[in-house]
Ligand code: SF4
Ligand code: SF4
């Protein structure tokens with residue numbers, strides 16, 4: 399264990415802990431931007447600088463390991479002034495063409511900007527330097543006018559998704575992320591998982607489907623129905639409609655990670671084509687005699703009891719006339735394990751066939 403002082407308070411943490419994490423353990427919040435607990439430290443934005451007794455210059459606490467006897471000051475007037483200056487410098491190169499104070503979720507960056515007393519509208523660059531919506535990806539909105547070169551997108555794509563789509567190009571004032579060899583994201587092997595969006599602290603990368611949707615009224619934590627992994631995320635709901643999905647580090651299985659279906663495949667929930675009540679062919683409701691009239695084959699909305707009765711009778715008559723092996727059962731990856739187990743019992747023990755399969759094998 400290493401002993402040090404943070405803001406005069408004695409702290410003991412395991413060797414290898416960063417000053418930032420040691421401060422967190424004592425309840426001190428040091429502002430950060432390029433740092434994220436899921437990603438390797440980068441030490442690029444300098445928001446997390448602290449004074450360390452005996453060191454000539456402020457040090458980045460997110461990359462600095464603790465040392466025995468260290469004395470750290472996290473919020474001295476000089477340090478706070480330097481954080482404000484860093485934010486002013488970022489804002490001089492930042493432009494949000496759609497900035498509407500309070501109309502949308504505030505990013506981590508804008509929260510710090512306001513925290514340090516800056517007016518985002520007044521302090522941002524007057525004109526954009528880059529094309530807004532500069533990538534054809536159908537899910538990821540790219541507006542590098544809001545980029546602060548924190549490289550969280552680069553690290554998220556490499557370390558969380560394993561695709562290595564983003565890297566940083568050019569130097570100095572012109573430094574910016576590029577996909578592949580400065581091409582479109584999809585050409586650079588992007589899988590549209592949205593991890594880079596989830597980790598971007600400024601909204602330079604955003605969810606295209608949710609642009610202009612505003613703030614949610616509530617978040618609803620749920621479990622994805624697409625496959626059996628059991629990823630959790632929050633539906634952002636506004637006026638009873640899902641406006642976006644946000645991942646959460648509290649999700650026990652997946653943390654902030656999601657695949658393209660979980661993050662962006664939610665429009666089926668409120669799609670007008672989605673069946674919300676059972677439908678039965680008209681002729682089955684009218685006695686079951688097949689007819690050549692096309693109207694007899696129309697789908698008719700009905701109640702669950704009626705639909706289940708029709709299905710049960712049809713399964714029964716097929717089994718009696720042709721045998722159980724003329725029936726096959728297909729279940730779904732969207733069902734719970736328990737529901738799939740019951741379908742297995744239903745096929746083998748109630749109907750009497752081994753013809754059962756699952757859509758995840760398709
Ligand atoms: S959407 Fe996913 S795969 Fe595509 S660049 Fe972002 S993190 Fe990488
Ligand atoms: S796009 Fe976002 S995550 Fe990537 S470097 Fe810029 S600010 Fe950071």
Ligand code: FES
Nearest residue numbers: 441443444446460
């Ligand atoms: S958060 Fe430490 S340098 Fe960016």
